[in-house]
Each structure stands twice: as C-alpha cells, then as structure tokens.
Amino acid sequence: MLATLALDAGRAVSNEDLASELWSGNLVGNTRNALQAHATRLRKVIASPTRQPRGSTALRAVHNGYLLDVPRDCVDGNRFLSLAAQGAAELSVRPERSLELLQTALELWRGPALLDAGDGLRVRAAAALFDERRLTAWEDLVSSYLAVGDEARAIAELRQLVARHPLHERFCELLMLALYRTGRQGEALDLFRSTGRRLDEELGIKPGALLQRRHAEILAQDPALTLPTAVVPSQWEPAATAS
Incomplete structure (x- = not known):
C-alpha cells in the first residue's frame, strides 16, 4: 500500500485502484474495511512525532481513497529519476557535473526496485521503469568517465556491467571504446x-548499427575516437549508405 501511494506521492489513489493493486484477482470480503485496517497499521509505521504536528499524519484519507501527503522528492524513486535526467542533460556540456549527478542518483539504490512491494500492475510497471532507467544511468555514468578522460574507472565499471548484462550492446560498445583509448585495440575487437x-546464439540477431559502427571505427583507428563527443551517440552523424 505504501509503495502504491508513494509512486503517486501528493496525489490521491482511489480505493478501487488500491484494492486492485493489493488484491488483484482475489476476493476480499470488505475492501474498504481492509484498506482502513492497512491504513491504520501504516500510519503507525510512518509516524514521525519529531517532524509532524501532533495528531497529523502523512497518510491521509480522502474521498473514496488515500493520499500520501509528502513532496514528490521525498520518494527516492522520484529523486533518482530527476537526478538521472539532470545528469543525462549535462553529459555533453558539463561531464564533470554529469558525473556528480549520476553518482548521487545511483547511490540511492539498495537492491532491485520495489522487490518486496507485491505483484500489482502499478508496482511491477514502475519496477520495470526504474530498472530500465538504472541501466541508462549506468550508461551515462561510464560515458561521463570517458568524457572526462578517466578510462581506467570506466573500464572497471564496464567490465562488471558487461558481465551482468552481456547482451546489452551499449555497455559493450563503451567498453570497446575505453579499451581502444588505453591501447588495447585487440581486446576491443575480441569483445566485439x-x-x-x-x-x-541467444537471440538470433546481429550486432546493432551503433555497435557495428564502433567496430569499424576501431578497425580504422578513427581519430574521432579520442574526442569527448565519441561517447555521445546522439552526436554521431548517420553512417553513409552503400550505393
């Protein structure tokens, strides 16, 4: 219940939506009473006498629903998304600042997103979104390391990421770039x-266009690989089409 309300912090969630999230497909004798019982227990858990006036609570009952009355940035998930977006925006203009923002964002994680928050559709959809954004934030973080010239740190992070996500082509492509920049062209080509x-073998597909292009650039020892812009795919020009 807390996870569902926190995902919409500051906005009311109807009893019907809460019941669907908490007991989807299962019959509950009296959902309103069941929700009231949950709310009573939840208020005891989140009560903070040092931060709230006597008799008040962050969990409020509203017409036909409940509301978690806290600012959105009090929820780590929202803070992560905000910091990750800011870090991505700074990558091509201020990579040092991007690095700080992305490190702060990723330090908020303590394990898989919403691991013990149930199997409701809202929670599972949010968990999938957080996990996807986490991968993107890792991409941006190692890109920031490369943009500021810290190839050693980038390689250390990327080796772990490639081991955990061997089919994630962006991690592979960035590791190829980092290896090439440190004089290990052979290792980069072996990785490709x-x-x-x-x-x-696992998906029945070939490497994507960006990964193939990186491979071609390394084979050609393209001087552009040493530039900070080499880590930002959106700045690449479309590859020429063979006639």
Missing part, C-alpha cells in the same frame, strides 16, 4: 566478436 557470437 564474442558479443556478436552471443547475440547470434
């Missing part, structure tokens, strides 16, 4: 080949 084999 092993990733290509894995994509073929």
